[in-house]
Amino acid sequence: MTKVRPKKYLGQHFLRDLRIAEKIAQSLTGHLDYQNILEVGPGMGVLTDFLMKEHPLINIYAVDVDKESIAFLNDRYGDRKGLEVIHGDFLRMNISDTIKDKVAIIGNFPYNISSQIFFKTLELKDQVPEVVCMLQKEVAERIVAKPGGKIYGILSVLLQAFYEVEYLFTVEPHVFHPPPKVKSAVIRLIRNSTSQLKCDEQLFKKVVKSGFQNRRKTLRNALKKINLPAEMEGLDVLGKRAEQLSVNDFIDLTFKLQSSWM
Template identity: 35%
Template structure:
């Protein structure tokens, strides 16, 4: 048996191992096989590819990924209760699954992964954004990232300028990746149902950032601008410790504009002006 066909239904697994979802771990189990298959299809063909999954839980999405003939799947699971049922999944798929009982925020992906990998994950809500930021800074390790967030976070990732959701996460993600919203998932699809709708987003890391800028400087400029997003840039950028007007002039940006009005390219120009002024 190497195709998982003899594995018991997920609800039976949950009952057998007493896998009540733990709120402290941000757990909401996705048991709908149609949805797990749909998520696993988002990156495109996974045949002979390496995949990283975070928080597999009882293994619903894990089974779907392995069914697409991946070369190997590395799964990071913090909850020790899930280790035995996941070992059963590994056995059922010919050992193509390696499960590590680790904290995803602390693992070193570079030493774990033998080659460029795809990330596919139903992320725990409480660590979703820190994990995404971590992976953006290691983007050279990944071919794609298919990630499930609460809808509010997904909205921020794909947001356009002049919208309420547009902000620091939008700029960083769109500067370093091409981003696309895939589909929403109703709370009723999960066990237990969360209080919010979930959204699957696909990010494909760019070979080089969309526009020239230094990451740390860009983060600093964007943070200053959005920390007082209702103020004009000539006021909000004062926290950078230099006069904002020359920076804005250098970048070709009107000082009366506000942070949410600037494109990713304009923020990069502003970051470059600030870098030169230091």
């Protein structure tokens, strides 16, 4: 089998360290009421091998947009029971058409689309109880950040509203081919008990995004485009900046805004 050539335009950096691949596969709990695992961007199957070893009773779907990777994986695995290799773009796929039941997501996420993958995951949150992924360390730190810091932002709030997030370990550049210019990190997301927010979810997203897109401004000024009702102008929370609000603070603020329009 001819090895797959990493493609810069796809953000491919193939993991070479088998110990780290095994550690990532072991980071997936495998016991949160799901019988399916979807691997995003399997490349040459380094992680796929350990997923089949660590979770032999769970169906694995390996999805890659790269035709060369798909050809390599089909040649390598053939009709391996419990593994389905799919040529497709995860961001464009209708996952529910392919996998009817709950599914965990795992993968070495391309740096250039990792945020988009998380936004897609949020759309699938009722079907995805767990995510384990490797991504740029800076993005990983943002996702697990707590209120009050400069790296706390949109992804922090939106993901933490529905998932318990955990930073697992750091990965150095030299274990990849080609080596990226930055460090990577592995994180785990476990679906929390929130089935539905007490406010409108789309409005919640709009409030969060508006607040952080103007993060130097107070929320009173950052949310002007949302047309804050006059009766809300005196709220103390509006004198704060977005980075000072917890997830629950954003939910409460959205609920008050929603209620004022009713």
